[in-house]
Amino acid sequence: MAANPQALYSRQAETDASTSGKLLSAKNVTLEYRTPERLVRATHDVSFDVYGADRFVLLGPSGCGKSTLLKAVAGFIEPVAGSIEIGGERVRGPGADRIVVFQEFDQLPPWKTVVQNVIFPLRVARKLSRAEARERALHYLDKVGLAKFADAYPHTLSGGMKQRVAIARALAMQPRVLLMDEPFAALDALTRRRMQEELLRLWSDERFTLLFVTHSIEEALIVGNRILLLTPHPGRVRAELNSHQYTQESMGRGEFQQSVARIHRLLFEEEIAQ
Template identity: 50%
Template sequence: MTTAVNTGGLTLDGVGKRFGRGTAAVTVLDDVAFDVPEGEFVAVVGPSGSGKTTLLNTVAGFVDPDVGQILVNGTPVTGPGPSRCVVFQEYAIFPWLTVRRNIEFGMRLRARRRPAAERRRIADRYLDLMGLTAFADALPKTLSGGMRQRVALARAYAVDPEILLMDEPFAALDAQTRETMQEALLEINQKERRTVLFVTHQVEEAIFLADRVVVMSARPARVQEIVPVPWRGPRHHELKTTPEFIELRRRIEAMLRGGHPTPEGQTA
């Protein structure tokens, strides 16, 4: 079993998961080990059907691993809990609540309950950060897809989790809105730094958003390589057109197709 070093934040230590029994059993995750230090943004990419969402669900505590363990700041994950908050692909906001009340919702729950005045102050902050102040009293049905996902992000940040888990949160958006939401996520995370595990099928998105990219193999999913992203500080979409960005994207895409890039970036 491969062992990840626990540095605080999130640690996956030799995680394995199988579904089914006997000859029908399918191994989805096999000895997955990596860590996400506190405050780091790590993206996970892999071939379609490789188990990326299963991996995220084990971290969330929705699915128990068969072997290995998951730690949040050194504490084993044994189920869902307030230390982690999930942002889903679909807009998991309540259609009968206003934008403000959606953002406040998590802060009303027993595990995270805050006084009314504090809830309002925190909601006001995230309404402002996400450009939603003018829509505070609107219902979700009156908002675009991008605006609804802004609400979901604001609600996730507002409950102040130790780990933010994002399962392809922009996949349902059109290309232009997706780019806008990527920049919005970068902006809010620079101001409100959180530990983030972000699953996506888009290599370009992973590189643009993350500090490191975990490249998974086809099923059964293993960690092929963990690729550091060299850019720090504010990022803008012009970065995606630079030769360095294009080369890094090409190398990771080659890994996903089954190639093995050499140190010079040439695919063997």
């Protein structure tokens, strides 16, 4: 049975001055894949609410359906039961109001320069004129520290730099929700930490709403202000908790380590004991 979130931490997010009204709502969402051989249930009866400017993390072991949930929010997969709503409107397919940053470094077309990569979706969405799109692209490239690399091609960039371009490209679209699927998982440990810091700095500047998938407990505690814990396959809600109090500096501290241990127990040990 899912632990009572209230019992873990007070539900600070609703009263946190940095968050606003409910933006995204998943209601009793069940997601399945139908392959020629079998039916795979990825998540079962999952519900959660994301508020404006939340950094909401989906955390759970490999195969618990985190990426599938993110894909459903992005509109690539339709729930077999339940519904997902953005601003009270049911999600019925992909839209420019939800942009995904993936883990893979090859998400940037290699034949376009960095700035062209950021401009391209803005032009496709017919959001801005050519000049406005360029101006906005350069603004967000500056935000991620890549202004000097605007005319470089992706193959000349490091993995971390490519992820920064992907983040700039997503933010330039000014989506209602930024979706990130293990965006730093393929980076080395030091770069990963730096990227987590940079993401939090960007969030302080821009206050976007983030839905972030990870299977790293530490990353969830640092990046998120709220965390939804999912059980192993198929993913059900195990607990929901607040983590707004943690930053990179918290990592070595006792309270942080206790939270890591508690989440680990919730994810694995208590599940086995049932």
